[in-house]
Amino acid sequence: MTTPAAAQLGLEYKPLEAPQLNDPFPFYARLRHEAPVTFAPAFQLWLVSRYADVQAALRDPKRFSSRDILRPPVDLPPEMLEYLKEAGYSPEYPLLGDDPPSHTRIRGLVGKAFSVASVAAMETRIREIARSYVDALLRAGPRADVVAGLSFPLPMHIITTLLGIPASDGEKLKGWCADENLFFVPHLPPEARMHSARGVAAFRHYLRAMVEERQKNPRPDDFLTSLIQARLEGERPLNLVELINLSSVIVFAGHETTTNLMSSALLYLLRHPTAWQELRANPAALPNAIDEVLRFDTPVVGMMRTATEDVELSSTQVPAGARLLLLFASANRDEAIFPEGAERLDIHRANANRHIGFGHGAHYCVGAQLAKLEMRIALEMLLERLPNPRLVPEKPVPYLPALIHRGPRQLWVEWDAA
Ligand code: HEM
Numbered sequence: 001m002t003t004p005a006a007a008q009l010g011l012e013y014k015p016l017e018a019p020q021l022n023d024p025f026p027f028y029a030r031l032r033h034e035a036p037v038t039f040a041p042a043f044q045l046w047l048v049s050r051y052a053d054v055q056a057a058l059r060d061p062k063r064f065s066s067r068d069i070l071r072p073p074v075d076l077p078p079e080m081l082e083y084l085k086e087a088g089y090s091p092e093y094p095l096l097g098d099d100p101p102s103h104t105r106i107r108g109l110v111g112k113a114f115s116v117a118s119v120a121a122m123e124t125r126i127r128e129i130a131r132s133y134v135d136a137l138l139r140a141g142p143r144a145d146v147v148a149g150l151s152f153p154l155p156m157h158i159i160t161t162l163l164g165i166p167a168s169d170g171e172k173l174k175g176w177c178a179d180e181n182l183f184f185v186p187h188l189p190p191e192a193r194m195h196s197a198r199g200v201a202a203f204r205h206y207l208r209a210m211v212e213e214r215q216k217n218p219r220p221d222d223f224l225t226s227l228i229q230a231r232l233e234g235e236r237p238l239n240l241v242e243l244i245n246l247s248s249v250i251v252f253a254g255h256e257t258t259t260n261l262m263s264s265a266l267l268y269l270l271r272h273p274t275a276w277q278e279l280r281a282n283p284a285a286l287p288n289a290i291d292e293v294l295r296f297d298t299p300v301v302g303m304m305r306t307a308t309e310d311v312e313l314s315s316t317q318v319p320a321g322a323r324l325l326l327l328f329a330s331a332n333r334d335e336a337i338f339p340e341g342a343e344r345l346d347i348h349r350a351n352a353n354r355h356i357g358f359g360h361g362a363h364y365c366v367g368a369q370l371a372k373l374e375m376r377i378a379l380e381m382l383l384e385r386l387p388n389p390r391l392v393p394e395k396p397v398p399y400l401p402a403l404i405h406r407g408p409r410q411l412w413v414e415w416d417a418a
Contacts, residue, residue, distance in 0.1 A: 006031070006038040006047075013040035013047060015301075016185065016401040024301075024406075025343065028330035037316035043186060043403075045304070046324040051334035051356070053313040054326045057305055058360040061099045064305035066363060068323065069097040070184070071304075080197050087201035088208045088244045096249050100362055106238070106246075109230045110366055113162075113223045119369040122158075126377055129157050134381045143392060143414040150382075151262035151411075152255070155374055159254035162223050163247065165210055176203035177252050181402045207244045207251075258371045260299035260407020261290075262378055267411055268293055268345050269379075270391050275347050280383045289347035290375050295338070295355035296345045298329035301406050303359065328356050329406065387416040 006012070011030055014020050020027050031038065031049040039046050048054055057064040072081065072091050091097075094106050112118065137149045156170040179199020182192065211228070218225040227246065231237055238246065269276045269289070279285055302325045309320045318324065332355045333342045340349065358365035365371070382389070395412035 006035040006040070009034050011035055011038070013043060013045075015403055021399050021401055024329065025333060028327060028333060029343070031327075032330060032334060036314040037318065039322075040325075043325075044323060046318050046322050047327060048313060048324050049327045049330040050314060051331040051337045054328060054331040054356060055360055056313065057324065057326055058356070058363070061103075061362055063308050063311055064324065065099050065308050066097055066103070066303075066305060067092075067099060068306045069093065069304050071323075072183070076193070076197075080194070084197060084201055084204070088204040088241055089200060090241045090245055092242075093245045093249060094238060094242045095246055095366075096253070096363065097245075103362060106230070107362070107366065109226065110246075110250075113226065114366050114370055116369055119373055122162075122370070123373060123377075125161070126158060126374060129161070130154055130374075130377045130381055133157075134378075134385060138385060138418075141415060142417045143412065145410050146266055146413050147259070147263050147408060147411050150378065151266070152259045154262070154378060155255040155258035155371075158370070158374060159251060162254070163210070163250065164214070164219065164222055164224060169206075172206070173203070173251055174255075175199065176206070177256060178400075179203070180248070180252065181256075181400070181405065184403060185401075203248060204244055207247045208240065211240060211243045211247065253365075254367055254370075256405050256407075257299050257365075257367075258374055260405060261294060261371065262375060263408045263411050264297045264299065265290065265293040265375065265379060266382070266413065267391070267397060267408055268296065270389060270413065272345065272347075273390075275345075276383070276389070278347070279379070283380050283383060285347065286376050286379055287372065288349070288352055290372060290379070291352040291355060291357075292345060292347050292349050294357035295332040295349075295352055297406070298332050298355070298357045299405060299407050300357065300359075301329040301404055302327040303363075303404065325403075328359070331356055386413075387418070389413050389415040 011034065015024060028049055031047060036050045037046060037048050037053060048057060070091060070093050095103065095110060133150045133154050137144050137146065140149065152174065153170060156174065157167045160167045160170060176199045179196045180203060182188065182196040183200050188196065214224045215228055218228065227238060227243060269279065275289065279289060305324050305326060307318050307320055307322045307324065311318050335342045337354055338351065358368045392412035392414050397408045398410055399406060400409050
């Protein structure tokens with residue numbers, strides 16, 4: 001059986017425009033039921049929406065390769081690619097954009113820096129940093145945009161600390177990451193394409209200076225120094241461009257994702273005041289609640305893979321060379337896995353942790369422990385210290401147009417004055 005093409009069903013993928021931008025879930029539900037694996041011509045991507053198919057692809061890197069994961073857009077003029085290359089950009093990314101076995105070695109090394117023990121050792125520092133932002137929020141209140149005041153600066157501060165760069169560069173890095181987000185959107189108007197490319201180039205110049213400085217001045221117990229000194233497959237260390245690209249992934253993956261999850265968690269917990277009260281009374285239930293938000297509104301909406309041969313998913317043939325977007329956000333609402341009201345937030349859901357919000361298999365998020373710890377610390381502090389918080393009704397919750405990431409850009413909260 002072959003499923004009908006989405007276009008025939010009136011199912012057009014428009015993730016960058018309302019209503020899908022604000023609420024993509026009705027579209028995903030239709031995909032899962034009517035066209036679970038379907039081609040979206042405007043993006044040249046095959047959308048994969050069911051949990052079983054997404055998981056099968058993630059488990060099979062031989063047939064679903066990550067090598068092309070951050071391929072530059074097809075409409076990028078060659079002279080712009082040249083300009084970017086001079087800045088240290090390369091479409092080849094170690095780790096995220098690699099497959100086993102070469103992926104495995106660098107993963108071992110990066111994984112060490114993010115192991116349960118290494119992350120536990122960061123807890124005191126993370127608490128101090130979180131406290132400083134929550135203090136500032138309370139001083140500025142009783143009304144604030146918590147994205148600007150907490151859920152953006154906290155993860156950014158932590159990732160800059162890990163890389164040994166000034167936290168005050170966070171805003172600059174955020175701007176470049178936004179440019180990089182835009183960079184992968186196909187068919188941008190030329191001006192916007194130029195703007196995003198300039199940002200990507202400036203980001204690479206910054207990272208190059210950071211790596212070169214650390215090559216000259218290695219530091220003890222330092223994450224970047226350990227990457228620089230790592231020897232891959234026999235003797236070859238990572239070269240400059242690989243180090244730059246890997247650092248860009250760490251900066252990007254280390255903040256945008258956690259920012260979005262933190263903001264979404266606050267949004268949903270404040271929309272469900274009983275859940276907020278329950279968690280206040282019993283913070284031990286927080287880890288499950290965090291998993292449930294990750295399932296319910298998955299911050300990494302999906303990731304790309306490339307079919308290395310002809311493949312079949314949900315009885316649909318996908319040709320060799322095709323690019324697939326594995327929709328984690330849709331898989332996490334799949335009734336086949338979450339039969340008890342998959343479209344409802346339930347912080348007590350028994351199998352919430354079966355979500356694939358952190359991916360699955362070889363590329364399972366290396367920063368998952370860190371993200372969960374940051375989330376737990378920040379939410380515990382807010383539960384304890386914000387008196388009677390509620391959403392500010394007249395402030396809308398805007399979403400950034402992006403293919404891969406999803407989360408509120410602003411979230412206005414008010415609370416009782418002390
Ligand atoms: C990989 C999600 C936080 C670093 C991934 C993947 C997902 C994900 C879905 C799999 C990508 C794939 O299969 O292609 C998230 C979410 C986070 C989060 C939802 C927060 C809520 C972090 C943090 C870091 C990080 C704090 C810290 C640096 C990475 C890296 C990879 C990765 C380096 C690539 C791992 C590999 O390819 O082996 N993440 N992430 N992430 N994540 Fe995260």
